[in-house]
Amino acid sequence: MAAEPEEEAELRRGPWTVDEDLTLINYIADHGEGRWNALARAAGLRRTGKSCRLRWLNYLRPDVKRGNFTADEQLLILDLHSRWGNRWSKIAQHLPGRTDNEIKNYWRTRVQKHAKQLNCDVGSATFKDAMRYLWMPRLVERIHATAAPTGGDPTIGDTSAVTTSRSASSGSFTSELCGEEKNLHVHGSGEKTTSGGDWMQDADQEFWAMHMQ
Incomplete structure (x- = not known):
């Protein structure tokens, strides 16, 4: 000793x-x-x-992924965090090639930081509503846009894996979100942002519009 x-x-x-x-x-x-x-x-x-x-x-590890999170990975993180909170290791089990530390850093530097910019506490009902009714539908739009034959942002990647995961874990998850977004959409023109720019910024515009009404 x-x-x-x-x-x-x-x-x-x-x-x-x-x-x-x-x-x-x-x-x-x-x-x-x-x-x-x-x-x-x-x-x-x-x-x-x-x-x-x-x-x-x-x-x-040979299977460790590099680079930014894809849109479907971000959607999955938001979804699983809404269920399990800061259980990073458990969330990482559903994102092959991603580490718990990587996911935690994404949450803190992107999601949590963005919530602070909106003066929105991450534990509040307002934050949860913004995440479910604005941020997640924005990501669903981008995923659907890239899955279309006309193309879209090539950096977002294949959505087949997350679609399979959604179907197995939460049924018609994306359909449900799209339906919710139609009821909450506040852009006067009705146009949807599906490629380019920052999806969080797009959702922020709706967030502020909702709170100014």
């Missing part, structure tokens, strides 16, 4: 090096995942087991 503080002092801190990444990747390729503290020692890494686990899960 007396040797543990010395071992702790020898552990590396700070950013991972390329050599460390390769060591971890090669070790897991040969031996698989296991108990992370034991894995770190066996691989010869002077890192904590927690550091190895987070490095692997968040950056080095």
Whole structure:
């Protein structure tokens, strides 16, 4: 037990090096995942087991996705958060290739920050209504637009996976949202924004219009 503080002092801190990444990747390729503290020692890494686990899960796993969240991923996050709250690990189980930390960061930097700009507490009924009746329908519009033969924003990606997930978990989810949006639509022209720009900004215009009536 007396040797543990010395071992702790020898552990590396700070950013991972390329050599460390390769060591971890090669070790897991040969031996698989296991108990992370034991894995770190066996691989010869002077890192904590927690550091190895987070490095692997968040950056080095072959199936980790890169880049911005697609529209259907954002819709799924909003939907699942409305049910489960800040249970990031549980939400991540429904977004293959995305990590719980990535989802949490998206929520805090995009959704939570946007709510603050609207002077809207994330725990309030106003926020929940804005999310369900404005933000989520905006995303549904963009998903439907990209699924149309005429095209749309190519960066949003394939919506088949989220459509299957919706059908299995909540029935006619997108149909329900589209119906709700028709009842709450406030643009005088009736035009819908389906591509380009920031969907949150589009929804914000409706949010303020609703609260000024």
